[in-house]
Structures are given as C-alpha cells and as structure tokens.
Amino acid sequence: MRYAKTVVLKGGAELLVRNAVASDARVLRETTQRAHAETDFLLSYPDEQSADDEQEARSLEETERSGNEVELIAVIDGHIVGSAGVSAVRSQRKVAHRARFGISILKEYWGMGIGRALIEASIDCARQAGYTQLELEVVVDNERAVSLYRRAGFEEYGRNPRGYRSASAGYRELVYMRLEL
Template identity: 50%
Template sequence: MQYQKTITLRDGTPCILRGTNSADAAQVLSIFNLTHAQTDFLLTYPDESRMTVEEEQQYLAKSADSADSIEICAILDGRIVGTAGISAVGHLEKLRHRAEFGISIDKDYWGRGIGRALTLACIDCARTAGYSQLELDVVAENTAAQALYQSVGFAEYGRNPRGFRTRSGQWQELILMRMELN
C-alpha cells in the first residue's frame, strides 16, 4: 500500500508522511529501538527486537506491496521521527474486516501533532484497504494517547487488567479500543 502527504505541524514545521520502503530499514529499526526505550507504554523492550536490517528490508518491501497493510513514517528534516501502521487481524473470512493499528514516536517530538497525523493517515489507509473496523490496545496510564484516540473516533470496548507485565513485575492495564470505519 502506498501513502504520501506533507502536513504542517502545530509549530509550523513541514512534516512528510509516507509509506516506508526497504531503503528505510536501518532508520526504521533505529527509531523502533529508540522509541521502545523511551517509554514503558509499548509492547516490547528494545532488546527483544531480533530483526536484522535485511529482515526489516523484506518486511517493509512486503508492506509497501501489500493491499491491506502499511507502515507509514513521519519525516522531519530528512530523519524518521516516528512510525505507525496497520495490519490485518487475520485473513480468514470472519476476521478480514478487522485491522490492528500501532504507533510510536520519538519522545523529543511528542506534542507537535505527529501522532494525530499518523493516526489519521492510518485510518485513511484502513478505509482504502476496505476494513470496516480498526483496533488498538493502549496502556491505561497513557492518558494522552487515549485522549488522541477518542478524539478521532476510537471507543473503548474492554479492559485487560493484566495486559502487560513489566520487567519490574508491575501489571499494566490495557484498554481495548476500536473504530468503525463504515
């Protein structure tokens, strides 16, 4: 799937949103590891990433060629500062209407409108791909992300009080959210 759009951030800075490709692999891996080290709100720890640059190249190429999934990057001053994407929950007939959404942004760029822009881009792509439902999980303590998701139309449909267990042994409640796209 392809996507490209230039937006203006809250501070007036231009930001390019575009679908990733295999040439982005090293930067995408770098921003993945950085963002996963900056917050405890994401699914994995940076040291759990086992993907090589070559494997990331293959994954991004497959995503770029896909009709129902995409990885979008946010680029400021020639540097990837965040990524977001959608992928199928499953390809069986009873599941193919559902897509999952994920996002991560370098903490130095939080609060500038990049998260909203990437989220809206993924919603557009999910509609284009023909999905009728977009889903995500958000850590309950991540109130800023919850507010963003609610503001663009996601609604809570459940909670998992032991959704994540941190390395320090703490439980993190996950809020399950979804958006109907049609």
C-alpha cells in the first residue's frame, strides 16, 4: 500500500507522512529504539527490538508490497521523528475486518500535531485496505494519548487491569479502544 502526504504542523513546520521503505530500515530502527527509551508508555523496551537492519529492510519491503498492511514514517527536515503501523489482527476471514494500530513519536516532537497526522494517515490506509475496525491498546496513565485517540473517534471497549507490566511501575491497566471505519 502506498501513502504520501505533506502536512503543515502547529508552528509552520512541514511534516511528510509516507511509507517506510527498505532504505529507511537503519534509521527507523534507531528512531524506534530511541522513542521506546524515552517513555514507559510504549508496549516494549528498546532492547526488545530484535530485528537487525537487514531483517527490518526485508520486513519493510514485505509491508510495502502488502495490500492490507502499512508502516508509515513521519519526516521533518529529512529526519524520521515517528512512525505508525496498521496490521491485520489475523488473516482468518472471521476477523479479517479488524486491524491493529500503533504509533510512536520522539519525545522532543510531542505536542506538534504529528500524532494526529499519523492517526489520520493510518485511518486512511486502514480504509483503503478494506478494514472496518481499527484497534489499539494504550496504558491508562497515558492521558495525552487516550485523549488524542478519543478526539480521533476511538471508543473504549474494555480494560485489562494487569495488561502491562512496567519494570519501574509494576502492573498497569491497558485500555482497549476501537474505531469503526
């Protein structure tokens, strides 16, 4: 699936949201690891990103050829500052209408509107892929993200009180949210 759109952010900066391609693999991995180190709200730790550059490049090539999955990157002044992905919950026909969504942004770029741009792009891609439901999980304490998802139209459909275990804060509640497309 192909996607590219330029958005003017708060403050006038230009953001390019586009497909991640194989040549982005190294920088995307580094950006992802950094984003995961900057906050405890993402669902993995930096050292759990096990793919090397070659594996990441192959994965991005496969995703780019996919008709129903996408990995997007947010680029400002030629630098990757965030990413988002849409992937099938499963391939079985009974759940083929459902997709998962995830997002990460480098902390120094929070509050600029990048999250909103990545969400809108992901929703566009999910619709193009034929999904009718987009789902996500978010740590309940991540109030900024919960608010952002609600403003984008996501609704809570459940919680898991011990769905997330932080090395520093222990068990935390996950909120399950979905958007009908």
